[in-house]
Amino acid sequence: MAKRILITDDALFMRVTLKKILTENGYEVVGEAENGLMAVEMYKSLKPDLVTMDITMPEMNGLDALRAIRSHDPEAKVIMCTAMGQKNMVVEAIQAGAKDFIVKPFQPDRVVEALTKFAA
Amino acid sequence: MKTEYVNPFISAATSVIEMVISEPPQRGSMTARPQVFTSQQINVVYGVTGPVQGQVIFGMSVQTATNIASRMVGNPIFSFDALAASAIAELGNMISGNAMTSLSNAGFDSDITPPTIIRGSNVKISTMDIPALVIGFTLGSLGEFELTVSVRERPARAA
Numbered sequence A: 001m002a003k004r005i006l007i008t009d010d011a012l013f014m015r016v017t018l019k020k021i022l023t024e025n026g027y028e029v030v031g032e033a034e035n036g037l038m039a040v041e042m043y044k045s046l047k048p049d050l051v052t053m054d055i056t057m058p059e060m061n062g063l064d065a066l067r068a069i070r071s072h073d074p075e076a077k078v079i080m081c082t083a084m085g086q087k088n089m090v091v092e093a094i095q096a097g098a099k100d101f102i103v104k105p106f107q108p109d110r111v112v113e114a115l116t117k118f119a120a
Numbered sequence B: 001m002k003t004e005y006v007n008p009f010i011s012a013a014t015s016v017i018e019m020v021i022s023e024p025p026q027r028g029s030m031t032a033r034p035q036v037f038t039s040q041q042i043n044v045v046y047g048v049t050g051p052v053q054g055q056v057i058f059g060m061s062v063q064t065a066t067n068i069a070s071r072m073v074g075n076p077i078f079s080f081d082a083l084a085a086s087a088i089a090e091l092g093n094m095i096s097g098n099a100m101t102s103l104s105n106a107g108f109d110s111d112i113t114p115p116t117i118i119r120g121s122n123v124k125i126s127t128m129d130i131p132a133l134v135i136g137f138t139l140g141s142l143g144e145f146e147l148t149v150s151v152r153e154r155p156a157r158a159a
Helices: A013-026 A036-046 A062-070 A087-093 A108-118 B001-021 B064-074 B082-105
Strands: A004-008 A028-033 A049-053 A078-084 A102-103 B025-031 B044-051 B052-060 B116-119 B133-140 B144-153
Touching: A004 A013, A004 A036, A004 A062, A013 A028, A013 A062, A013 A108, A013 B064, A013 B082, A028 A036, A036 A062, A036 A087, A049 A062, A049 A108, A062 A087, A062 B001, A062 B025, A078 A108, A078 B133, A087 A102, A087 B082, A102 A108, A102 B082, B001 B052, B001 B082, B001 B144, B044 B064, B044 B082, B052 B064, B052 B082, B064 B144
Parallel strands: A004 A028, A004 A049, A049 A078, A078 A102
Antiparallel strands: B025 B133, B044 B052, B044 B116, B052 B144, B133 B144
């Protein structure tokens, strides 16, 4: 069965791009969240195998959403996918339980590699 | 304005655009303005907060924006719709994010606010009165684009 992925990004363009990459590589996109708050709600109702998470978003940022999801489900697999690549940001995300940290702009292969590794 | 704050935005713009649309931007003229002001049709505006603060604008014509968005989406776009606007905002987001990483490596941990797209020319945006540097770029046959950087070091708080 195809692995079920929840995409989180406030940019429509990025959701469309990620969905295209994931679908072409055999993943099922079960939800698209436009901010952290939506991601937390959708995680609870959809129970995806993996979440991609942007950081700079309105309503609730990706780091707070990551923490909320991991406190709801300590086994949750979340991959950060953001333009913010500062060291402190990466450290904060990994400490909060993110499995990987992809800095935009990315090549499709980089996303597929992370998913193959963590959504297995 | 200190060049160490502006250079990360220039180098980020060059490297990110080249990677995203496979077109190396050619840097053109640089001009100074006393305040943030744009005469472009499509403007992506970001706030920069933290030890280095201010505003950054990516401005271009509707035609250039449509050309860039077509290249990013991978299909021709004929009118500047929601997907095109989102692609342009995301391009700006990636440039700002990469510049923030460079600033962070230089010891300034600033952050960016989510982007706002402002359509319409002759817009004065800031109330902060931080001088701005405007750097022009040419993107081959896609058109031209302007980067306005208006940042300063956060003033020390009065005791």
